[in-house]
Amino acid sequence: MESSELAPVKLSVSNLTKYFGDLEVLRDVSTNMRRGEFISIVGPSGCGKTTFLRIIGGLEQSDSGEARLDERKISGPGKDRGFVFQQDNLLPWRTVRSNTGIGPEINGEKGPEQHHRIERLLKLVGLGGFEEYYPRQLSGGMRQRVNLARALAVDPDLLLMDEPFSALDAQTREIMQTELMRIWEEGRKTVLFVTHQIDEAVYLSDRVLVFARRPGRIQEVVEIDLPRPRPLSLKRTPQFVAYVDHIWKLIEDDVRASVLEEHA
C-alpha cells in the first residue's frame, strides 16, 4: 500500500540461515517489514516458514545472518514481540482474564490500568463477559481469540502468528480472518503471519512471502494490491482468485513433492 511505502522499516532480516543437524532448513533469507505492514508467509510443509517465525520470535537461534527489530538485534524472546501459537496453549488453571494478562504479569506490570487494558482487549476480540471462564469451557475459536488477546496484551511492536487458525473448522476460520482484520485495522500492528492456506494469506496481507523448500528460502514476494477494508466477498472476485492462482502455481511442484514424500 502507498502509506506503508513511507513507513519506517520495523523488521530487517538479512541472510538468515538455519540448520537442523545436516538439514538446511533456511538458506539466506532476507527481507524487510515496514511498520504497520501485514505480511504472510506461505509455502509447502517443510519450507521452514515456522522456523523462520520462531527465529524472529527469539525461540530459536539462527546459525548465521541476523534479524533486527527497530535496529535491535534479536537474540531471545522479548516483550516487544507477541507470539500467537498454532495451538492456543492456554494455561488450563487460569481464567480467560488471567491467561490474557500473563505477558504483562511476567514483565511485572500490574495494577488497575492493566486490568482495564485486559478488559478492553477481551472486548476487542469478542470475549467480553467470558473473563472468568476457564479454557476448557471455551470452544476452539474462542480459545484462539484468547491466544490473540494474550499476545496483544504486551502491546507488541511485532505480532507473530503461527498458523493460528489451522485447527479451526472452515467457517470459524473465515470468521476469525475477518475478526483479525477488524482488530488489525484498529491498531495497525506490524504482523508476520504464517499459514499454509493461500487464500488466507492473500485475504489478510499487504505482501505474501512465498517460500520454497529444501532448503527453505524466499521464492517470490507477491504484493497484494487489494483495497481495504476487505469484505469476505472479495474472495470471490477475479483479482483475488488471480493472486491465489499465481501463488498456487509457484508452490504447486513443491507441495506435490512434499505430499509424495509424506506418503512414501
Add this chain to the structure above:
Amino acid sequence: MTTEAHPRAAKASVPATHRHKTQRHKKASGFWADHGWALTSVAIGLSIWEIISRFLIGNKLFLAAPSQVAVAFVELAGSGELQKHAWVSSLEFFWGYTSACILGVALGLVMASSKIAKQMLDPWVAGLYATPTVALAPLFILWFGIGIFSKIVVVALLVIFPVVINTEAGLRTTSPQLIETVRSFGANRRQIFLKVSLPSALPFIFAGFKLGIGRGLIGVVVAELFGARAGLGQMISQSAETFNMPALFAGVTLLAFAGIAMTSSFSWLERRLIPWRD
C-alpha cells in the same frame, strides 16, 4: 460478539427453567442413586458376617460378629481407652505424614530441577519404594525406642516415596508447549516454575498425598505392633493376645473409617484447589 458455536458457553446460558429442571431431577434421585447399591451391599455383607459368626462359628474367640464389635466399640469409647489409643496413633500419623509430605515435595522438586540429583536419587527412591519398608519397623524401634518417635519415622518412610515420585513426575511432564508460550513472553526460570510447572504438577502431587494416607496408616499400625506403650496398633495386638476379638475389630474399624475420612476430605480439598479439572 462471537458468531461461531461454543457448546460450553451455550450450556451456561441455557434458560433458567431448563437448568432448574435438570438440577431438581438430579436431586430427587440423588442420594439413593449414588449410594443406594453401596449401602445395600454393605448391609448384606454385615448380615452375612453376623450370621456366620453367630450361627456357624458361634465362638467369638474365633470371629466376632458385627454386633459384638459395636458393643466393644461403645465400651472402649465409654472407658476412654479407645480415645487414648487413637490420640497416640493420630499424633504419630500426623507428624510422620506431614513431615513426609513436606520433605517429599522438596525432594521431588530437587529431582525435577537437577539431572544429577535425579540420577543419584532415582535408585534409592525406586528401590525403597518397592521394598516393604514396614519390615524395618523393628529396627527403628530398636534405634529410636518404643515411644512415638520410632513410629513417626516408619510412617514418614512409607509416605515419602509416593510423594517424591509423583511430585517429580508431575513437574517433569509439564507440557513443553505451555513452557514455551510463557517463555515467549520473556519468563525466566523462576517464573516458568511458579506459573507453569508447579500448577501443572499440583494434581499429581495431590495424588501422591492421597496414596500416602493408606501407607501411613499401615505404618502406624505395624510399627505399633512391634512395640509400643499405646496406640491403636498396640491395642489391636494386645486384644489379639488376649483373644479379645471384638476389641480387635473395633480398632480395625476405627482405622478403616479414619482412612476413608481422610481420603474423602482430600478429594474435597482437591476439587477446591484444582477447580480447572473436570
